[in-house]
Amino acid sequence: MFSCFSCGDERPKDITDVALDEAKRELKKNRGRSVRDTYNFGQVLGKGGFGKVYLATHKYTKHQYAVKQVEKRPERWIQEALLLEIAVQRRACAAIPQAVKLVEVYEDGSNTYLVLELCAGGEVFDRIIDQGNFCERDAAQVLRALLGFIAALHGLGVAHRDIKPMNMLLTCGPTEPITAADVRFADFGLSAFCADGDFFHQTCGTIYFQAPEVVGDAAGCVRYDKAADVWAAGVTLFVLLCGWVPFGGRFAFKKTELELRKIIRAGKFSFTGLVWEVVSDSAKDIIAQMLQPDPNKRPSAAQLLSHPWFTEAASLQRPLGERMIANLKQFAAACRLQKLAALVVAKRGGGVGNSLSPDVAKLREVFAELDANGDRRLTFDELKDEIQKVRVAMGGATNGAAVVGAKAPTGGSSKAGGKGGAGAGGGGGGGPKLDEQELWKLFLAADFDGDGKLDVNEFVAAMMNAAGVSPDEKTATDAIFDEVDVDGDGFLTPAEVQLLLPASLTRDEATAIVQQADKNADGRVSRQELEEALTMSKKHSQRPAGETPEKDGQEGQEDAEKPADGGAGGAGGDGGGEEAQTAERQAAVQAS
Template sequence: MEFSISQQDFVFEREGLLRDIYKIGNKIGEGAFSSVRRIKHRETLEKRAVKTVHKKKLRNESERQMIFNEVSILSKLDHPNILKIYEFYQDEKNYYIITEFCSGGELFEKIIRDGNLSEGLAASYMRQLLAVLVYLHDRHVVHRDIKPENLVLSSSEPDSILKVIDFGTAQAYTPGEKMHTRFGTPYYIAPEVLAQRYDEKCDMWSAGVNMYILLSGMPPFGGNSDHEILNKVKTGRYSFPSPEWDSISFEAKDLIEKMLTFDPERRISAREALAHPWLLNAARFRIDQAAARTALGNLKNFRTGQKLKKATLAYIASQLATKTEREEMVKLFESLDTDENGTVSRDELRHGFELIFATEFEDIDEEINRIMNEVDINRSGEIDYNEFVTACLNRQNLVSRKRLEAAFKAFDLDGSGTITADELKEILGKYHKHDDQFWRDMIREADLNGDGVIDLQEFVKMMLENNQVRF
């Protein structure tokens, strides 16, 4: 029976006290009914962030559902430029969403601090934002609140990765059907959203407003009140005034005009925008031959065999690999993803292998087919970002003793010291329907003494078999 697994399987709703797992740090942000704090995982020492939503501040059921909606949507998304979610807690007073920690702060803060950005830097940020919108819209998800405050920088480094955050107003949509609920922020909201009849192109309008602000430091639709701003949005009229826009290229203004086209039917799509001349010269990651050879060598040698081993490696890469380890793979992943849709296809992988390994394979198609069969563990037909990280990370680092013990502990739900078939079913069967025999067979893969459960020694032996890893 075919077995698939994705990172969504590992975004658990946890019980117990957050403080038992994390050391709580300083507050780094605050909203109308939530706050964000820096936290550190007590076992892995990895820095993360927690968004705490105060239940008493939620005014109705609709606002409460937005929290579960954000968790549900984020857990399904697997893109290097989308904030990564780890887990979800709740107690009597609050909801807690645990995500990666982005130390570079909001893009909005950078604009305030540095003023308008150079065209080169603005193009780099816009390319990353538009790549996210291609990924979302391909999956029929609309964000509905694209603004600089919801774009953060992964680190304070000059070439930091951009991350899109805050999916509370995001929604899955049906192509061809209009949405009607009004969401958004006055400066960035699309006119058709105000008319409460819109589709995913509303994100493109917001992206156009963001690009305008990145290049000029001011919004295209300004005003002294929300009412005044929204009235200007409704008309859709704006300009490129002097002196702010005198030195900005024609190509940049042309792309803005195409994104701020009033009629959404004529407005440019995210995929079309990525092919615009202004972005063709924007910095794209080129393949680092030495790093790529190492990572793709790991990919080529990736073997799992047992289903539980495959699931464990995916869990470690998703939940226990450090932010640094994951982001080391971003440049290579994006350089292979030539159509910028957030996944690596069979043809893109073949092209990358041809560039790096030239004629080292007797039958490259056979090799690519084998790799795809091993690495594409959610059976989507393409390699997602977490699958890529799982296969490309150094195996010896990935399956360290500490991480194996942490993974075992995560699967041993009752803390009994053994993993049972029922526990595997509870963890991995939420989105995959298999009969009880399937889970018993998975236990049997590592159950050396035949007692129907897996202890830590059996688990470690299974994970290290054929890995040439020694402790």
């Protein structure tokens, strides 16, 4: 019997200890050698709060790779999490064809470098959006690869814990059909060893894909095992077939974690709406099996591979339709617009149009106190050293009524705790808790441009979000237009939106934000289009959760969500009073 990495068991030389020793030996292989002696670094392919991914070319073979550069941190639990990621990925890629290959590892005084297989086909999400004719046959190929990967990973005694479409990549070219052999699975940053009969007790991953047992019960008790990966695969297939998540619906990104936990915990969803009319009953059946709320009744990945849908789907080549593609595109980019609105309102000093307006002036004072070196940028170390002041700021963001328990969703870059049970652990309770690992998650979620530092606007927006407070849509729209509509024509172009973004973000990213709100596809956003994009989900907050109306032909008017377990987005069993009010407000800043 061996232990889960984050369960806190202290057993001599269990499989986790062995894996950490393997990773240390992996690092020693290239000791004294510089990664840049072997690879020429090219463009940045992606970045997060403490790392970047580069396109790199081997100097001698000329083969191309993706090099993940991760900043070294002094915290022991972060060091162990990276070692475990290396160990799990090394074992996975040796045994599982669908795992992104870890070629070799380097380190220097500042960074660790993971040289990875380059998946030139990009994300599955992007391919579906670009090709525009995704069908059930394609979805079956992706799910076959995903379940095969999960089954093999579980066979190694490993839970992935961050299964989602954004971690699925392709090796095939843009004009080639998707096959199971072309799909690769990445990001082992939250993966951990777990034997049969052992359980995790710390929530991690991206909330939209978390199983009820990962979210935890109303009392905050979290207890789950490898079966949670199967649930996440079910959510992933649901998204691939209709373009939104089953729990929270099309506008889940506007809900607080308090709301989402309640909806997921209830486990209720439906297949209503025009988008589902073209999906086979067999596909719906396999989704329902994967989204079985009781993990003891949920089939394993290996069992699901024999489902008849995989045979039937071979002949199901009818495109799922433009609506699904539009939904998927919105889901892929939805959080950006909300983040942008929060940052602009924070920059302009508040003006939040609801009863829980934060004292932005006070938050700016706290920022100045935290900024130890006066460079107007907060590093994680500066926040960590003054964690009590951050707790006060989070509580003061709503004049004492903050719901600190409504944390920002975590992405693949945040790590689970190390051995010994570090971390906040639960998925349920509120209260003014903020330990180092929760602060890490908050920091990563708030770092809009991924440069590893927070400016004053990112900090203020993060404190507002931690309190469950966001600017009302008219205030946000007015603030954005006042800030950058330089020619006063009543429209925002990508060039104008880029003025709002941190300097490190590109015109392409500004264009993506414009496209999200640009309903008439004229390449610019009117005041009305922006306000509608920001207000759309409010119009549906009273509808039943997980349910979409029979007519979803009127965009923005027909999507709905059914309250799970008594109330759409209310505080429910997670709290009452101020928490109930807070749960009705949108999260302005989420992990992208």
